[in-house]
Amino acid sequence: MxxxxxxxxxxxxxxxxxxxxxxxxxxxxxxxxxxxxxxxxxxxxxxxxxxxxxxxxxxxxxxxxxxxxxxxxxxxxxxCSAESPKDRRSFCYDREALESRKEHKPKNSAVAMASEMGIELLTEEQYRELQQLGNFDTKTSSWIKTPAEIRKLGGAIFSDFRYGNVFVYHNGAESYYAARGFRGLLKV
Incomplete structure (x- = not known):
C-alpha cells in the first residue's frame, strides 16, 4: 500500500x-x-x-x-502568503459548525482541513507574532485557534490587519466568507 x-x-x-x-x-x-x-x-x-x-x-x-x-x-x-491562502478560503470553523449548517454548506472546515494537512491553526499570539514580520491579511482574514469556552457558546475567532493594527473578531463558527481562510503552523 x-x-x-x-x-x-x-x-x-x-x-x-x-x-x-x-x-x-x-x-x-x-x-x-x-x-x-x-x-x-x-x-x-x-x-x-x-x-x-x-x-x-x-x-x-x-x-x-x-x-x-x-x-x-x-x-x-x-x-506567510500576503493574504489568507487562496485554496483555504470559504470554510466554516470546524466540523461541528459544518454539520450544523442545513443548507449552503461550505466544502470543508478550517480545523478539519488543517488536521488533514498535518498542521495547526495559528493561535492569536502566533498570529500577532506573524504580523511583526510584515503586513498580512490586509484584504482577507484568517480563522485562528478558538478558545474552548468561546467555541462551546457557538462562536469562533478570526483576525486580520487593518489601519496599522491586528484585529481579533468573532463570528458564529458556521459562518464562512470568500475572503476568510486560515493560516497554519508546522513544527519540524
Missing amino acids: ENKKHLTAEQSLALLSVLKERFEKNVNRHKGLEWAKIQSKLETTNPEKLWSLNEMERTGGEPDVVGYDKTTNEYFFYD
Missing part, C-alpha cells in the same frame, strides 16, 4: 528549492537561522512533515521559517 502522505524524491527536491529561495528572500523572518541546518532537519525528519509543507505550499500558504525553539529543537513554519 502506498503512503499518500509522502513526496517523491523529485517533489521533495522541488519543494526544498522553493523553501530555500523563500528563506533567502525573507531573512527578516528568521534572523540567526541557517538554511543548511533546516534543510538537514527536513531531510532527516518524518517524511510526513515535508508532505505537510507541500500541502501548505500547494494551497497557497507560502510557508516559511519564522522561529526555532532550542528546548524542543523544532523549527516553526507559518503560512
Whole structure:
C-alpha cells in the first residue's frame, strides 16, 4: 500500500528549492537561522512533515521559517502568503459548525482541513507574532485557534490587519466568507 502522505524524491527536491529561495528572500523572518541546518532537519525528519509543507505550499500558504525553539529543537513554519491562502478560503470553523449548517454548506472546515494537512491553526499570539514580520491579511482574514469556552457558546475567532493594527473578531463558527481562510503552523 502506498503512503499518500509522502513526496517523491523529485517533489521533495522541488519543494526544498522553493523553501530555500523563500528563506533567502525573507531573512527578516528568521534572523540567526541557517538554511543548511533546516534543510538537514527536513531531510532527516518524518517524511510526513515535508508532505505537510507541500500541502501548505500547494494551497497557497507560502510557508516559511519564522522561529526555532532550542528546548524542543523544532523549527516553526507559518503560512506567510500576503493574504489568507487562496485554496483555504470559504470554510466554516470546524466540523461541528459544518454539520450544523442545513443548507449552503461550505466544502470543508478550517480545523478539519488543517488536521488533514498535518498542521495547526495559528493561535492569536502566533498570529500577532506573524504580523511583526510584515503586513498580512490586509484584504482577507484568517480563522485562528478558538478558545474552548468561546467555541462551546457557538462562536469562533478570526483576525486580520487593518489601519496599522491586528484585529481579533468573532463570528458564529458556521459562518464562512470568500475572503476568510486560515493560516497554519508546522513544527519540524
